[in-house]
Amino acid sequence: MFFHIDSSNGLPIYEQVVRQVKFAVAAGVLKPAEMVPSVREVARELALNPNTVARAYRELQAEGVLQPVRGTGLQVAADAAQRCRRQRRDLIQQRLGQVLREARQSRLDGDELRQLVEAELKSLEREEAKP
Amino acid sequence: MFFHIDSSNGLPIYEQVVRQVKFAVAAGVLKPAEMVPSVREVARELALNPNTVARAYRELQAEGVLQPVRGTGLQVAADAAQRCRRQRRDLIQQRLGQVLREARQSRLDGDELRQLVEAELKSLEREEAKP
Amino acid sequence: MFFHIDSSNGLPIYEQVVRQVKFAVAAGVLKPAEMVPSVREVARELALNPNTVARAYRELQAEGVLQPVRGTGLQVAADAAQRCRRQRRDLIQQRLGQVLREARQSRLDGDELRQLVEAELKSLEREEAKP
Amino acid sequence: MFFHIDSSNGLPIYEQVVRQVKFAVAAGVLKPAEMVPSVREVARELALNPNTVARAYRELQAEGVLQPVRGTGLQVAADAAQRCRRQRRDLIQQRLGQVLREARQSRLDGDELRQLVEAELKSLEREEAKP
DNA sequence: GTGGTCTAGACCACC
DNA sequence: GTGGTCTAGACCACG
Incomplete structure (x- = not known):
């Protein structure tokens, strides 16, 4: 996993997740069309509340960085990089x-x-x- | 008056007051031993609740920037600048x-x-x- | 609960709370990384206004005795004892x-x-x- | 004059005056039947508000340390020492x-x-x- | 007049 | 659920 959370550096946790996804995309670690790990998986891995991860993914969708694939999960958008x-x-x-x-x-x-x-x-x- | 509040740029109001006092002191606009305008006066002038201003002043005291003069008000500390x-x-x-x-x-x-x-x-x- | 308020021996209530938390930490009753009871809980238990308890907790944070865990509560700092x-x-x-x-x-x-x-x-x- | 005021050591000023009078009496610097300096005189000498000195003297009367001499001022009570x-x-x-x-x-x-x-x-x- | 304390209740962001 | 901010208004001690 390419995230790590600095629980309480002041930044909200969901915002840290958002930034790290964006950074991974910008740097090419996450490539367009690639599937992103599921909410539950990330939550388990980082010991976060699933709501928190879900919120981060929701924002990333709203900004067009991630897009849903029906019944499968979320993928990196084509123009996200x-x-x-x-x-x-x-x-x-x-x-x-x-x-x-x-x-x-x-x-x-x-x-x-x-x-x-x-x-x-x-x-x-x-x-x-x-x- | 040398304060102005940018309600709201995200920074808490009391924190904006704290910073502006510190800035005024650092810049020499408020000199050591000078009395600072009263809680009520600032509150009236900026249309704030006195508690909000009081909180800012309390923090400035805790940091040693202001010091009380009993029954009179608050004063800029000697080494505040x-x-x-x-x-x-x-x-x-x-x-x-x-x-x-x-x-x-x-x-x-x-x-x-x-x-x-x-x-x-x-x-x-x-x-x-x-x- | 390990607090009790002697309303009023002259000491402000928030200050009594501050001291009792510090004492509990110093004596090992509250251990590092342990969560402290919530503002609302203490307020209910001691029949105080939540603001009063919040003020005590705020001061304890400022002194580095407590630290926030976002969305969860306040924790005794590692070096608080x-x-x-x-x-x-x-x-x-x-x-x-x-x-x-x-x-x-x-x-x-x-x-x-x-x-x-x-x-x-x-x-x-x-x-x-x-x- | 045998007083000195430590403006803001936390103790109210009037209380500092009370204590110093009592101390002077206890130590024999002020003797029974001796006249105490007038409110105005003390206020001028120490740069205090006359109200403050008056309050101190009022308390000393209430405690029986000083007693009024009509038209003249306040004197140290016989059993004050x-x-x-x-x-x-x-x-x-x-x-x-x-x-x-x-x-x-x-x-x-x-x-x-x-x-x-x-x-x-x-x-x-x-x-x-x-x- | 000054600051300090306390209560009450509202609204917010975060988890 | 958590803490944080803000408003409103009351009461106190001090000068």
């Missing part, structure tokens, strides 16, 4: 904008911000390099 | 880290991220220039 | 210091104080022995 | 009892408590020795 990639990018851009806006309000100037960003990127790259 | 500035900076750094981490997970590489940051900063600077 | 024991001890030491300081100001000398302490301890031990 | 000494001692005994009781509830045994008391007394004596 590009949709998810675009969503992901927009989300990041929007959140980045928010953070930077707040930062400006607190009197950090552009260069200080660039330095902070550089420092964080470097530290992330180090994290990814070894572990 | 530096405390608020540091908090603000830590908050931004942490949130920036989160966003960048998510961005990396979605396969954006460092250079794309730098470009995004640049674009956002430019757009913010334009916003601040004229409006 | 040691934290509560240390707090308790510090509190007692501080209050003891206060009383002794006042006693000195009122011209009681060290030996008189020792006698007083002995007398009180003996009387407490008698209380604990039988009833 | 012994009364204040006894009160002071009872107060300390009662508070000591409280602290020790709480300490026992938190599982500290008698010997640990005696050690704590010793340590605090030693530290107080050191404080008094030099400064």
Whole structure:
């Protein structure tokens, strides 16, 4: 299974499931037309309430990432990959904008911000390099 | 008055008040030893329930930003300014880290991220220039 | 249930709840990862307003003694026991210091104080022995 | 003047005034039949609201420590000294009892408590020795 | 006038 | 079911 839940990092659990499915689709781990594991299976595997998983799948259907196959389950939609990639990018851009806006309000100037960003990127790259 | 409530952007009202007080202190708009407007005054001005404002003020006391003057009101603590500035900076750094981490997970590489940051900063600077 | 409220010995009710939870944790009656009784349950049992109990629980969260499990309730934090024991001890030491300081100001000398302490301890031990 | 106010150590200001008068009487700094400084004078000297000082004096009259002299002011009552000494001692005994009781509830045994008391007394004596 | 506590009851998101 | 937020209104101690 490609999910893992960080029970209480503040994000609702169903939202974590939604994001991880989208991420798996965007990254090609879940391919178009592939069947997604059943609500019960996911719930058992992650020790979640089935309602919670069902809600996540419901949202993914509403957004067109998953689509029902009668009597069988849910499959990844044909155009889901590009949709998810675009969503992901927009989300990041929007959140980045928010953070930077707040930062400006607190009197950090552009260069200080660039330095902070550089420092964080470097530290992330180090994290990814070894572990 | 230096507050304004954006009811509702998702953030609880009391939390918006907390942040705006901290910001005002960090920016020097509220100086140490200065009295903060009374619970009732803020409540009237912003059309809030006094309890909501009181809760915000209570949290600010718990964090040592405000301190009571018996029978008189609440005062900005002597060391509040530096405390608020540091908090603000830590908050931004942490949130920036989160966003960048998510961005990396979605396969954006460092250079794309730098470009995004640049674009956002430019757009913010334009916003601040004229409006 | 392990709470009881002494309405009213001057201490706010929410504070009494806070202390009793901390005490139960320090004494091992409430163990890490155990769920604490729900706000509504405590409120019903003690005939309090749920808001009052909620406030107590909120403070306990802020201090890291309790942590939320989404949609399920509140749980004793992993490191809460040691934290509560240390707090308790510090509190007692501080209050003891206060009383002794006042006693000195009122011209009681060290030996008189020792006698007083002995007398009180003996009387407490008698209380604990039988009833 | 023999008072000093520790504005916001938590104790109400009027109560601090009451205690300091009682202490001065118990210690013989204020002698029976001596006139006490007027409300206005104390208020000016300590930068307090006259209402606050008046309230303190009212309580001291109610307890028989001060008594009015028509058209002149307030004087220390004849039997005030012994009364204040006894009160002071009872107060300390009662508070000591409280602290020790709480300490026992938190599982500290008698010997640990005696050690704590010793340590605090030693530290107080050191404080008094030099400064 | 100030803040602090408490009650009552409504509505929300989450599981 | 859970906790969280908010409103409304009462009462208290303090200055």
